[in-house]
Amino acid sequence: MRHSNILWIFMVLVISGLLFSACTKKSAPTKIKPATVEHIDGTELSKIILTEKAAERLGIETDKIRILRMSPHREVAPYAALLYDVNGGTWVYTNPEPLVFVRHRITVDYIKGSLVFLIDGPAVGTEVVIVGAAELFGAEFEIGH
Numbered sequence: 001m002r003h004s005n006i007l008w009i010f011m012v013l014v015i016s017g018l019l020f021s022a023c024t025k026k027s028a029p030t031k032i033k034p035a036t037v038e039h040i041d042g043t044e045l046s047k048i049i050l051t052e053k054a055a056e057r058l059g060i061e062t063d064k065i066r067i068l069r070m071s072p073h074r075e076v077a078p079y080a081a082l083l084y085d086v087n088g089g090t091w092v093y094t095n096p097e098p099l100v101f102v103r104h105r106i107t108v109d110y111i112k113g114s115l116v117f118l119i120d121g122p123a124v125g126t127e128v129v130i131v132g133a134a135e136l137f138g139a140e141f142e143i144g145h
Helices: 002-023 052-058 133-140
Strands: 035-039 046-050 061-064 066-068 074-078 090-097 100-112 115-120 127-131
Touching (some): 035 133, 046 052, 090 133, 100 133
Antiparallel strands (some): 035 046, 046 100, 061 127, 074 115, 090 100, 100 115
C-alpha cells in the first residue's frame, strides 16, 4: 500500500507540473528592426540606420560624387543614385558613415548617359547609394509597413 501511495503522489506531481508549464506564458522572441529612422533636428530629413544584415540583404552599393574634367569642370552623380519624390523633386541618399544613410536634395542640370550633371548637390567625394536607394526611401517613409 505504501508503494501505491508514493506512485500516486508522483503521478499527481507530474500531472500538476505539466499543467502548470502549459499555463505559463511564453515570451515572444525579440524582433530586431532592420532599419531605425531618426529625425534630424532642424530639418525635414531623417537618417536611416541599417543593421549589417539589412544592408547585406538590400545589396547596398555606393559610388561617389565626382568632378568631370571638362570646360568648365562639372559635378556629376551616377544616374543610378537619382530618386524622384512625388512632387518631382530630385534626391540622392548619402552614406556619411557605415550603415547610415541620409537623403540629400540635388538640383539636376541635365542627364547624359549614366551621369547626372548637377547644379547643386552633395560635396565632391560624397558617397551616394546606387543600389538600394528605393528601399531606403521606403524605410524612411514607412512605405509597405
